[in-house]
Amino acid sequence: MRALIVFGSRYGSSAEIAEEIGKIMGNEGVEVDLVDLRKNKIENIHHYDLVIVGSGIKMAKWTKEPLKFLKKNKSALKDKKVALFVSCGAPLGGKEKIDEAWELYLKKIASENLSGEPVSMGLFGGVFDPDANHGLMYKMAMKMAKKGYEKQGVDTSKRYDYRNWGEIREWASKLAEIAKE
Ligand SMILES: Cc1cc2nc3c(=O)[nH]c(=O)nc-3n(C[C@H](O)[C@H](O)[C@H](O)COP(=O)(O)O)c2cc1C
Structure with a gap:
């Protein structure tokens, strides 16, 4: 089982989340590659079973690089398990903000950029x-x-x-299981 985690992070919060997800999955026997898309590119994603794509949010927007990655690899991702996550301020804003963030930062991104449904999505906090x-x-x-x-x-x-590390680790464990299915 091989998993790829790609992310775009402006202030480092989602970078640390991506690293933790990679660490947990690695401990659970998944071979993980982690790519910071603001620093590196990835050309070939064919040998991955699961691809996790994440971003921090600024002014309601993802970083450009993971969105470009989704667009460029849309057809290759069709046959793969794909998961999305974001790190944003919404978890501090109560249920209404969280619901809004799920729609705008995750469901909308999935429906606009993926051919199928993601296997899982994670909405996490950040740092003030x-x-x-x-x-x-x-x-x-x-x-x-x-x-x-x-x-x-x-x-x-x-x-x-205000990142909930327990929740992040639990999500990563669930993804490790999904990668092995
Ligand atoms: C300039 C700025 C704008 C932000 N805009 C939003 C926003 O529109 N919605 C939101 O939920 N969080 C917003 N946040 C909170 C960030 O999404 C949060 O800090 C996140 O952890 C940033 O991820 P990163 O460090 O990986 O870039 C904003 C933070 C900053 C500093």
Whole structure:
């Protein structure tokens, strides 16, 4: 069983999620290749049984590279198991935001870019970092997000990691089983 994990990450959150998924699957006997599409390309995906594609979300958008990957490999992916995941702010926003994120960041991406249904999709949190300096856009988004985070009881003076690692690991284990089927 071989699995490929490809991802696009702007601030590192989905990169760490992808690494953890790879580690869990590797421990469960799946041979995993991990490719950061913002740094490397992958030409041939024929020898993989399962392909996992993930991205961080900014202003409701995936990173470009994994979307390009999905488009370019649409016909090759037709005969494979495909899973999608995102890392986004929605898990802190309550049920309505989470439902909206499932529609916009996962189901819509799947229906627009895949020929069939994905075997699984994962919606995960990210990191709030008041000290990160990623430019003006980041600062503005953080300022806007701050109120929402505070409503959820988050102390926004500190770095806050709202990725649920238990949930991520559980998802990875489930994918390891799917890869072996
Ligand atoms: C500038 C900026 C814009 C963001 N826009 C959204 C958004 O529109 N929707 C959302 O759910 N999360 C949003 N987030 C939260 C990110 O999706 C979250 O931090 C994610 O973990 C980023 O993944 P990455 O580190 O892999 O890029 C935004 C974060 C930043 C910094």
